[in-house]
Amino acid sequence: MNFKDKRDNRSNRDSNENKGLSTFFASCPREMEGLLEEEILxxxxxxxxxxxxxxLFKTDxxxxxKFLLNSRIASRVYKSFAFLKIKNERDLYESAKTQPWEKILDLKQTFKITTLFDMTAKSFFKNSIAVSQILKDALVDHFRDIYNERxxxxxxxPDMGLLLRLESPENKNGWNASIFIDMCGDALSNRGYRKSGHQAPLRxxxxxAIVLSTDWNPEEDLFIDTMCGTGTLLIEAILIKGNIPPAYLRVKRYIERNEKSFAFLKQKWFLEKTYVTKDTKKYLQxxxxHCLEAFNKLEEFQFFGNDIDKKNLDLCEEHLFNAWIPDGIVTLSHNDATRFYPEEIEAPGVVICNPPYGERMNSKESLEDLYHNYGENLKKxxxxxxxxxxxxxxxxxxxxxxxxxxxxPFYNGNIECRLLRYELR
Ligand SMILES: C[S@@+](CC[C@H](N)C(=O)[O-])C[C@H]1O[C@@H](n2cnc3c(N)ncnc32)[C@H](O)[C@@H]1O
Structure with a gap:
């Protein structure tokens, strides 16, 4: 039984056992909502x-x-704390002050508030820092009234990250203010295998998301990244192949060092629900x-990485090591991608790359030959x-x-990008 089968069986059991549903919000980069939806479904x-x-989704x-631990696409996952209908900042303060904050936060715990607007709310409220400040005042005044302390x-x-989302409702009457608890702490996109040093790594x-948007079939296709840089595409492809939850390095820190590597592990709502705590601990184990087994099952000669820059290749090797990927799983080479092809490889497979594109690295002029010659190499x-x-x-x-x-279409930060597919006959 593979890891996914186990997960599915457990989720059937859970839906029978747990009656109450909570609302969650999973955030992701622009244009990746479709992939995130597929994952949730x-x-x-x-x-x-x-x-x-x-x-936004509702589940137990x-x-x-489990979704948070398995999502390859989400940047963060939040749990809803309060949903308020407000007309203005004053309303936000008054309604937020009456919320049962002590149910999610202790006097000794620290917090941080981030506010996000939709386009309409942005033109009305303008300053997200000022709005966060109002919510902070409401929260601390609530505590002061009860405990004389804050x-x-x-x-x-912070021990607890809070997200306030302000949106215009469908009927355009007032504002929907949703307050969420950040369950992650560090963003999920920080898998934990990366060290800084490369100029333009992919998140x-x-x-x-790029790997999942190709038609790469992990069961039978080779995976070749001809300009692999620090190896992000390779590592994510290997995790997909092994059905390895992307948060596994944080799970490892929890199991081996009892580190509270996800924010939810120290949150009151989680610790008080003993049946959820018990199931989660078992699931983390x-x-x-599963990861110990899955990495050992990976086979050689499916993954190939190449780069012209030795420094980047060294970083790539370091990342593969940090990511627990056994030696020999990725065949690395140091070549010019306009001439390179791994010897003795045979289709089927995917040959992919994320070449430099001017904004962050080389000048555009110097890249024209690279793109042209690379295309010729693919053809040949x-x-x-x-x-x-x-x-x-x-x-x-x-x-x-x-x-x-x-x-x-994709966005890399604020840069609009495309993943282009070519048939090489
Ligand atoms: C945008 S970065 C790739 C980043 C990579 N996807 C990652 O996440 O780390 C582009 C890479 O192309 C490599 N490169 C540039 N010209 C090359 C060439 N002619 N042959 C092979 N690699 C090249 C650079 O050294 C750099 O590592």
Missing amino acids: DHGITNIEIKKGGI DFSGI PSVDTEN ENLAA DIYN NYKGFRGYIFTSDQELRKKIALQTSKRI
Whole structure:
């Protein structure tokens, strides 16, 4: 039985056992909402509402935690604390002050508030820091009234992150103010295998989204990243192949060192629900055991990485090591991608790359030859493969003299990008 089968069986059991449902919000980068929706549906959760930059969904607490631990796409997962209908800032203060904050926060715990607006709320409220301040005042005044004391703010390393989302309701009457508890702490996209040093690495959840948007079949296709940089696409592909939950390194820290590596592990609502705590601890141990086995089952000669820069290759090796990927699983080489192809490889497979594209690295002019010559190499040496290029620059894209069969939009931070697919016959 693989890890996913176990997970599905447990979630059936849970839905029978747990009566109450909670509301969760999973955030993700722009244009990745569709993939996030697929992931949520894959967890058997159907009560969902798609928003810009994330998805609201309802499920029981344990299923919400399982989703957080398994999502490759979400940046963060939040649990709803309060939903308020307000007309203005004053209303926000008055309603928020009456909320039962002591149910989620102790006087000794620190907190931080972040506010996000939709487009309409942005033009009305304008300043998100000022709105966060109002919510902070409501929270501390609530505590002061009851205990004559208040919890402190910590913007660096808070015990509890709170998110306030202000949106215009469908009937345009007033504002919906949703207050959420950040269940993650550190963002889920920080898998924990990366060290800084490369100029333009892909964020891990974006890299996972790119791999999932190709037609790579982990059971039979080779995976070749010809400009692998620090190896993010390779590592995310290997995690997908092994069905390894992307948060596994944080799970490892919890199991081996009892580190509270996810914020929810120290949150009151979680600790007080003993049945959720018990199931979660068991599930974290299951993930840990599964990973030990899954990494050992990976086979050699499926994953190939190449880069022209030795420093990046060294970082890539370090990341593979940090990610627990055994030696020999990725065949690394140091070549110019405009000439490189791994010897003795045979289709089927996916040959992918995220070449430099000017904004962050080399100048555009120096890249034109790279794009053109790379396209020629694909044509000549990768017959029968499916080629993918992830880039932002339209002009550079045109230098590749190959027919594009698919264009998938993405954002890399604020940079609009495309994943382009080429058939290499
Ligand atoms: C945008 S970065 C890739 C980042 C990578 N996806 C990651 O997450 O770390 C582009 C990479 O292309 C490599 N590169 C540039 N020109 C190359 C060439 N001619 N052959 C091979 N690699 C090249 C650079 O060294 C750099 O590591």
